[in-house]
Amino acid sequence: QAEFEAGHIPGARLCDSHRQESYLPSLRPLLKNAFEIIVYCAGGECEDSIFLATDLVYREGADPDAIRIFEGGMEAWRNANLPIEQGGKQ
Template structure:
């Protein structure tokens, strides 16, 4: 929660991969109408985004709409992309 509040990709919805049960219904509700769902984590050695993709697939989100941003948060910030600091939950 602290990392998300400190900054995230604009429009991102927080879902802790270690507490999926607490978030998955809200995440599915937001993502089911989306053309694309892009999952990211810190990047580098972090594999939380891969884990989260599996959870979304198991919850019924179609595989054709899920993408992993492998560069993650670290790459996003290094490239000077926009950052949102307000929480969306």
């Protein structure tokens, strides 16, 4: 959580793939109407975003066409000098 609060992609919501049950209740309403859902990890090499994206589709009913995995993660986002938001939005 501290890593997320230190910097994340603007508009992102925290959802730890290992503790989904803690985060999903607040995300479910957003998933149903989302045009695009971008899933990413803090680092560049991480399979957690793939596992979470799969769960969002098969367990939570997210539209598979709306799911995008940003494979480079937050590391690639920072390296590209793209905007970063700080603080917590869960």
